[in-house]
Amino acid sequence: MKISTRQVLFFLACVAPVGKLILLPARLAEAAGNDLLFPFAMHYLLQAGAVFCALLLAKRGMNFSELLANTFGKIAAKVFMNIYALFLFFAALLPLLEQKLLVQSVFYDTLPSLVSFSPFFLFAAFIASKPLASSGQVCDLLAPIAIAGLAGIFILSAGSADLAALSPAFASGAKGILTAFRNGFGWFYDAAFILPFLGTFDYKKHLALKGTLCYLAGGAAVILFAGIFYGIFQETATNQLFAFTATSKFFSGISTLGRIDYLFIFLLSLVMAFYCALPLQAGVECLLQAYGRRRYLPTIFSVAVCAALLVVSQCTDYRFTEVLGAVGKQLFWIFPLFSVLVPALMLLLRRKRREIP
Amino acid sequence: MKFRKFLHTLPMKIYLILAAIVVFAFFSNDFGLVDIQKTAIILAAGIDKTENGFSVTAQIAVPKGSDRTTGGTSSVEIEAEGETVSDCISLIFAKTGWVPKLVFCDLIVIGEAAAKGEDIISHLNYFLRNDYMPDSCLLAVCEGKAGELISSASAIDDASSLAIEKLFSDAAQKSGMVAVSTLKDFAIGYYGVSESGFLPYIRMTEQQGGQSAGGDSESGGGSGANGGEESQKVYSAEETALFKKGKMVALLSREETFAFSLLRGKVFSGTLNATDGEKAVTLTVVRNKGGVALKMNNAPTAELSLSLTLRLCCRGVSASISDIASDSVSPEILGNVKQLLTEHVEKLWTTAKDAGCDLFMLQRTLYRRSLKEYAKWKDALLPAVRPLPKIELKSMK
Numbered sequence: 001m002k003i004s005t006r007q008v009l010f011f012l013a014c015v016a017p018v019g020k021l022i023l024l025p026a027r028l029a030e031a032a033g034n035d036l037l038f039p040f041a042m043h044y045l046l047q048a049g050a051v052f053c054a055l056l057l058a059k060r061g062m063n064f065s066e067l068l069a070n071t072f073g074k075i076a077a078k079v080f081m082n083i084y085a086l087f088l089f090f091a092a093l094l095p096l097l098e099q100k101l102l103v104q105s106v107f108y109d110t111l112p113s114l115v116s117f118s119p120f121f122l123f124a125a126f127i128a129s130k131p132l133a134s135s136g137q138v139c140d141l142l143a144p145i146a147i148a149g150l151a152g153i154f155i156l157s158a159g160s161a162d163l164a165a166l167s168p169a170f171a172s173g174a175k176g177i178l179t180a181f182r183n184g185f186g187w188f189y190d191a192a193f194i195l196p197f198l199g200t201f202d203y204k205k206h207l208a209l210k211g212t213l214c215y216l217a218g219g220a221a222v223i224l225f226a227g228i229f230y231g232i233f234q235e236t237a238t239n240q241l242f243a244f245t246a247t248s249k250f251f252s253g254i255s256t257l258g259r260i261d262y263l264f265i266f267l268l269s270l271v272m273a274f275y276c277a278l279p280l281q282a283g284v285e286c287l288l289q290a291y292g293r294r295r296y297l298p299t300i301f302s303v304a305v306c307a308a309l310l311v312v313s314q315c316t317d318y319r320f321t322e323v324l325g326a327v328g329k330q331l332f333w334i335f336p337l338f339s340v341l342v343p344a345l346m347l348l349l350r351r352k353r354r355e356i357p
Numbered sequence: 358m359k360f361r362k363f364l365h366t367l368p369m370k371i372y373l374i375l376a377a378i379v380v381f382a383f384f385s386n387d388f389g390l391v392d393i394q395k396t397a398i399i400l401a402a403g404i405d406k407t408e409n410g411f412s413v414t415a416q417i418a419v420p421k422g423s424d425r426t427t428g429g430t431s432s433v434e435i436e437a438e439g440e441t442v443s444d445c446i447s448l449i450f451a452k453t454g455w456v457p458k459l460v461f462c463d464l465i466v467i468g469e470a471a472a473k474g475e476d477i478i479s480h481l482n483y484f485l486r487n488d489y490m491p492d493s494c495l496l497a498v499c500e501g502k503a504g505e506l507i508s509s510a511s512a513i514d515d516a517s518s519l520a521i522e523k524l525f526s527d528a529a530q531k532s533g534m535v536a537v538s539t540l541k542d543f544a545i546g547y548y549g550v551s552e553s554g555f556l557p558y559i560r561m562t563e564q565q566g567g568q569s570a571g572g573d574s575e576s577g578g579g580s581g582a583n584g585g586e587e588s589q590k591v592y593s594a595e596e597t598a599l600f601k602k603g604k605m606v607a608l609l610s611r612e613e614t615f616a617f618s619l620l621r622g623k624v625f626s627g628t629l630n631a632t633d634g635e636k637a638v639t640l641t642v643v644r645n646k647g648g649v650a651l652k653m654n655n656a657p658t659a660e661l662s663l664s665l666t667l668r669l670c671c672r673g674v675s676a677s678i679s680d681i682a683s684d685s686v687s688p689e690i691l692g693n694v695k696q697l698l699t700e701h702v703e704k705l706w707t708t709a710k711d712a713g714c715d716l717f718m719l720q721r722t723l724y725r726r727s728l729k730e731y732a733k734w735k736d737a738l739l740p741a742v743r744p745l746p747k748i749e750l751k752s753m754k
Contacts, residue, residue, distance in 0.1 A: 105488050123379045126371060167725040235548035236541065239485060250493060250541075255527075273379055 003136035003201040004236045005210075008194075010143035011135075013214035015278075016190045016223045018146055021244040022098045024187045025229045027328070029237040032180035033172045034165060036237075039180040040226050043188040044219035046340055050191030051215045054198075054343040055115065055208040060351060063199030065289035071349040074163035081290035086284035087192070087338045089305055093312065094186045095276045096120075096329055097320055100313060103270070106245045111301045117313070121306040124277040128284045135281065138274055145348060146271045152264030154228070156248035161231030185332040186324075189279075189339035190215065195346075196282040196289070244268055280305055378415070380641050381665030397455030400432060401518030403503030404442060404480045406471035411480065412438045413445035414504035415457065416518050432516040434508040442483040459490045464518045465540065466559065467496070468503040469605070478547060485544055492541035495511035495525050498598040498605060499559040512564035512589035521559060524594045527577070533618035533627035533642070536597045543600075550724045551715035552602045552733070555609075555617075557594040566591045599714040607712035609705060616701035619663055620648035628670055631694045637673035638690060642666070643753055649717040653730060657742040659719060667694065668753035686752035699746050706744040715739055 020040075028036040062070060064084075068077035100117045108116070170177070229243045232250060240246045248254075248261035284301045291297060316323050403414040406559040435450035446457050449725070465484060467477055484490045499506045511520035523529070525537045538556050546554030591682040597617065609617060618624050624645040631638055644666035652658045668684040686694075709716040720738055724731040 119375070119378045125373045126375050130368070164725055168728050171724075171728060233541070234545045236485070236544045239544075241488075246492075249491075252527075 001131070001346050003133055003197065005138035005201065005204050005207055007139045008197075008207070008323070009210060009214045010139040010192075012190070012211050013218045014143040014146040015139055015271060015275055016215065017150075017218035017269055018192075018268055019095050019275045020222045021225060021268065022095075022102055022242055022272070023324075024184060025226045025243040026238055026240050027183055027324070028180040028226070029230060030180070031172070031183055034167065034230060035170060035172045035177050036180060036226055037166065037170075038177045038228055039184050040219075040223050042177075042181050044216060044223070045183050046336070047188050047190055048212050048216050048219070050340040050343045051194065052208050052212040053347055054191045054194035055203070055211045055279045057195070057196055057343065057346055058201060058203040058207065061199075061203075062353065063289060064195045064286065066128040066353075067198065067346060067349055070354060078128075078290045081286045084195070084338065085283040085286035086194075087334065088196075088279045088286065089309070091186075091189050091192065091335065091338075092276065092279035092283070092309065093323070095272075095279075097307060097313060097316060097323060099269075099272055099276050101320060102242050102245070102272075106242050106265070107269075120273065120311065121310045121313075122274070123273065123279050124309075125302045125306035127274070127277040128280040128305065129298040130281070131298075132197055132281065132285050135278065136201075142271045142274055146269050149264045149271065150225070151266030153244055153248050153261070153268070154225070156251040156254075156261050156264070157225075157228050158231065159252070160247070160250035161228040162234070163227060165231050165234040166227055178341075182332050183328040185335040186327040189335045191343050192339035193278060193282050195343060196285040201202075237239055258279075280309075286326045369382075395454070395456060396539070397435075397449065397453060397457045397460065399457055399459050399462045400516060401466065401507055401521070402462060403466045403499075403505075403507035404471060405468035405502050405504050406474050406480075407438050410438065411442050411445055412436060412504060412566035413442055413449070414507045415446070415449055416516055417453075417455065418461075418516070432518075434504075436504055436508075437729050442480060446483070459484070459487055462490060462494055464495045464497070464522055465550060466506055466521070467498050469500055469558075471503070472498045472556075472598060472600075472605035474604075474672035475693045477600070477605075478544075479494045479605045480542040481540065481543070484540060490540070492539065494540045494541055495522065495539050496543050497521070497525075497557045497559050497594065500561065506559060506561055506592075509561055510587050512591050517590070517592075518730050521592050521594070524592060525557065530618075530623060530626045531627065533615045533629075533645075535594045536609075536614055536617055536621075546718075546740055547600075547603055549718070549721050551718045551720045553715040553718070554600045555714075555716060556598050556600065556605075558596040558608055559592055559594045560596070561590045561592055564591050569623065599709055599712050599716060601712065601714045606714055607708050609708060612701045613705040613708060616698065616705045618664070619645055619698070620647040620649060620661060620702065620717075622707075629694070629697075631690055631697060633672070633693075638669065639671040639673075640667045640686060640690070640694065641670040643668050649719070651719050651722045651726075651742070653723070653734075657719075657734065657738060658745050659706075659717060659742050660745045661706065661717075662747040662749075663698065663702070664749045664751075665698075666751045666753055667691070682754050688752075691750045691752060695748050695750055698748050698750075702746045702748070703744065710739060713739065 025036065028039050030284050032039055057067060060067065065077050065081050068080055072080075099120070103117055225244070229240070230237050230246050232247050233240050248264065249259065251261065254261065280302065284298060284305065288298060288299050397415070398418040399415045400418050401416045405412040409455035414434055416432050416434050419431050419433050419634040435449050435453060436453060437445040439445040439448050449455075450457055465481070467480055471477065471480060475686065481496075507517055511517045514523070524535055529535050530537050535557050536555055538554065543554045543556065546552075595611040595614055597614045598605045599609060608648060615627070615629065618627070619642070622645055624642045627642045628639050629642065631640060642665055646664040648662050650660040650662065652660060667686050669686050669700050672680075715721070720731070720735070723734060723738060
């Protein structure tokens with residue numbers, strides 16, 4: 001079974017943006033203030049370039065591992081697939097922890113028990129053990145849900161925003177914008193998802209261009225949301241950790257109708273649950289490409305990875321700020337290295353298929 | 358064959374079950390169960406300054422009848438003193454065994470002495486940090502002690518906080534009689550370049566000819582309401598406290614508050630009194646446009662523009678039936694109203710300027726317009742800017 005072009009585009013336009021709606025707006029506002037749209041735009045342009053490169057690789061009709069083995073040989077490809085899987089598992093940590101915080105803080109009025117989030121790992125282990133092609137059908141289902149959720153949040157939030165708060169441009173200076181840009185790397189690695197998917201979809205006419213435009217369209221929605229978010233909270237935006245759950249509550253009808261915005265928050269949270277499981281699925285796929293698809297390997301890998309992440313998430317329960325600091329300040333370079341540089345450099349790999357002994 | 362088909366569809370079935378478990382775990386909110394016997398649902402908090410720190414009086418909804426219950430909300434007020442607001446909240450927990458729950462707290466009142474004494478963000482930062490505290494919570498300052506206000510017996514509602522919140526309703530805001538501010542609004546003003554803000558100022562008066570509340574009203578920790586009969590109170594919030602850097606620096610009168618509401622363009626169906634010759638008349642505002650524009654041409658000028666459409670609502674004297682049938686306002690009355698509003702707007706401007714409060718966010722306007730200009734005028738803007746009231750009044754035809 002193959003993923004259709006439509007499903008790839010749905011992922012880039014509708015599913016990928018939702019991962020940027022929780023902590024990221026407040027995180028960027030912390031350093032860039034009212035200039036938070038600039039680091040957002042810079043990240044999107046950078047990733048859009050990487051998405052373009054990654055989608056172009058699909059033209060060669062080989063999967064990720066085959067592309068590497070075609071130039072460097074099987075052993076080098078195997079080593080690299082292991083490293084790439086490790087990167088994807090590492091990249092999964094941040095969205096997973098922020099999702100956990102969101103569930104615990106927003107969906108519960110008082111502190112819930114630590115195990116409230118644990119079923120997610122059961123769910124993620126199941127998703128990660130499924131073939132990548134199943135994600136295509138998931139994207140078909142998630143795209144309308146994401147659109148409905150985002151549209152609802154936009155409609156309820158836009159009226160409360162004072163967009164004049166976004167001016168003056170460059171108030172935080174180059175330093176503020178660049179610091180925010182650095183802090184945001186942990187959320188931008190969408191092009192890295194595409195590489196393990198190579199071989200599960202065919203390159204059709206102008207897919208790279210269409211995919212890039214879809215990704216930028218999703219990015220435009222995120223940037224618009226970030227603008228509304230800052231317009232509502234202005235100087236206190238840094239204090240609003242769960243951005244997409246906070247903007248809609250000032251809608252005038254809420255006082256009469258109750259928190260109807262939760263309907264849309266739930267829709268987006270559902271999409272986020274799948275989005276959080278995606279790097280795990282992509283990472284397991286990398287391992288499968290390295291070690292072969294033996295009968296129980298997908299289950300073993302996915303269960304092992306999810307169990308490890310469950311332990312990590314429990315251990316980091318009261319250390320999220322430290323994790324955020326480490327990812328944002330010390331380890332930020334890992335994300336552009338694997339999600340931008342690797343797809344770009346892979347365009348230089350041997351184009352013609354050769355016989356691999 | 359059937360078993361094979363079952364095996365084939367098994368993954369999808371497991372998948373759906375797991376998805377359902379995740380949805381349940383995420384969105385159940387513990388199935389919304391709140392053990393109200395163990396939880397203190399705080400409706401409002403009053404904060405005062407003490408010698409050693411703070412005093413917090415929390416009004417807590419209780420799940421049982423009391424003398425104040427008339428089928429509505431029954432409440433009890435608990436007071437605690439501590440070094441920080443958080444300390445006080447913890448002491449309330451320690452005193453009662455109820456876990457304080459702030460998610461329904463819709464009103465925070467600061468005592469006048471606390472508001473004048475120091476930066477009130479020291480009182481509010483606990484609430485700003487608390488993830489469970491709604492940003493839309495109303496903020497106010499009161500005459501005297503906030504604890505006494507919160508603990509008072511209201512003549513119009515079961516709980517004082519519910520009576521006070523009625524003063525801040527949408528309808529009250531549209532009347533122009535009250536300038537409402539929330540925790541979010543105040544924090545934005547405070548942390549912005551203007552460092553200014555406003556809060557409604559609550560006064561409590563005894564209800565004339567009202568009944569007395571029973572002496573057994575529930576209270577704890579030395580709150581005000583205990584022993585003997587307590588007179589019922591009514592509240593008003595027609596004045597507005599102005600803040601600079603978190604400190605209360607001035608108080609706007611009722612007329613200035615109304616002028617402020619008109620300048621914000623928020624009034625609809627509000628009334629104002631004027632004179633027709635020697636006789637009093639009341640007019641209704643049916644349309645209100647207002648705004649403050651900063652002009653930096655030669656010298657900085659603040660254009661305070663007001664555009665109102667008015668209709669005659671009431672005369673203080675008898676009138677003919679043809680006069681009652683007509684809503685139009687005579688040019689003479691409009692002239693009087695214009696003069697009156699000009700005075701109120703100028704007075705409002707002077708009060709805010711003298712107190713150093715950037716009530717109209719002129720510094721923020723300049724900052725957003727031009728960083729260069731802002732850097733040049735940063736501290737000199739408020740003293741230098743000249744007010745230019747532009748009032749246009751129309752009668753409803």
